[in-house]
Amino acid sequence: MTGVLTLLLGAGIVGLYGHRPLLWLADRRVDPTVLLTGWVLLTVGLVGSTVAMIGLLALPADDHPATGFFRLAGGCWTAVAAGTMPGWRQAFAAISVALTLIIVTRLSFVTAARLRLRSQQAPHVRQLLLLAAGAPSDAPLWVDDDRAMAMSIGGRPGLILMTEGLRRQLPPDAVEATLEHERAHLRGHHHVLVSVVETMAAALPWCPLLRAAPAATKDLIELAADAQAARRCGPEAVQTALRLLTGHPNPPLGLAMANRLTEVRMNRLHGRERGTSHLLRWAGCAAMTVGALALPLATGWLGMNIVGCVVT
Numbered sequence: 037m038t039g040v041l042t043l044l045l046g047a048g049i050v051g052l053y054g055h056r057p058l059l060w061l062a063d064r065r066v067d068p069t070v071l072l073t074g075w076v077l078l079t080v081g082l083v084g085s086t087v088a089m090i091g092l093l094a095l096p097a098d099d100h101p102a103t104g105f106f107r108l109a110g111g112c113w114t115a116v117a118a119g120t121m122p123g124w125r126q127a128f129a130a131i132s133v134a135l136t137l138i139i140v141t142r143l144s145f146v147t148a149a150r151l152r153l154r155s156q157q158a159p160h161v162r163q164l165l166l167l168a169a170g171a172p173s174d175a176p177l178w179v180d181d182d183r184a185m186a187m188s189i190g191g192r193p194g195l196i197l198m199t200e201g202l203r204r205q206l207p208p209d210a211v212e213a214t215l216e217h218e219r220a221h222l223r224g225h226h227h228v229l230v231s232v233v234e235t236m237a238a239a240l241p242w243c244p245l246l247r248a249a250p251a252a253t254k255d256l257i258e259l260a261a262d263a264q265a266a267r268r269c270g271p272e273a274v275q276t277a278l279r280l281l282t283g284h285p286n287p288p289l290g291l292a293m294a295n296r297l298t299e300v301r302m303n304r305l306h307g308r309e310r311g312t313s314h315l316l317r318w319a320g321c322a323a324m325t326v327g328a329l330a331l332p333l334a335t336g337w338l339g340m341n342i343v344g345c346v347v348t
Contacts, residue, residue, distance in 0.1 A: 082331065214293055233249040
């Protein structure tokens with residue numbers, strides 16, 4: 037029990053202050069893909085670890101021997117039914133079960149609401165996919181609209197929408213940079229990442245880390261897509277596209293290129309050097325993964341010890 041309480045204290049510290057090192061690294065212009073890895077894994081790991089740790093507090097593992105999960109569950113029930121657990125321990129277990137159910141229920145309700153919204157949008161997305169049928173998977177669907185707009189819609193398959201107004205108002209290299217930006221969103225599964233962190237934040241809005249995660253994730257996916265487009269098409273082409281698209285309306289279905297963090301993105305592109313090498317980016321992502329998953333791994337190790345799992 038002491039170990040679980042210690043990890044819960046660690047989870048509380050991560051929830052209260054875990055976003056500050058990530059924001060500090062963002063100010064130092066660390067590669068956005070590395071930071072994106074940290075935000076997503078830390079968010080998901082914090083929620084999963086917290087639910088697991090609170091659930092473990094309900095198990096009176098110190099009160100009876102156990103050598104496996106089912107034997108432990110039976111022993112827990114026996115201890116409660118026989119009244120061998122102290123009253124304070126039974127109350128503590130009841131509170132733990134209630135908190136776990138509250139968190140799981142909130143996550144379920146938020147997930148269900150997002151799925152309902154997606155089902156409402158599904159007919160429109162299907163119509164767009166029918167219009168794009170037969171085209172290559174990474175080719176855009178051109179829409180006859182005088183406004184300059186570009187967006188990507190996640191899913192299987194994903195879809196990129198671009199307007200004729202964009203093609204008329206931008207030079208070819210900027211059009212290609214815009215297309216590459218939207219392709220980067222689809223390749224990186226950015227729509228899924230945003231959906232995950234938004235779900236966590238909506239379910240547990242009192243946690244500072246989770247409250248900060250959606251905005252930070254949306255900023256970072258734009259920076260990551262800009263970097264990908266700049267590597268393939270040059271930073272000047274991306275800047276040209278951002279200048280034109282800023283101020284134009286954003287469609288509600290997917291991720292649009294402009295109108296988010298535009299000034300910072302322009303500055304990053306203006307001062308862009310060669311960029312982070314693939315090796316350094318992978319090393320940074322690996323280091324961020326180890327740091328972000330330290331709490332979930334510790335929770336898993338402790339849980340295995342509590343339930344007495346024997347791996348042969």
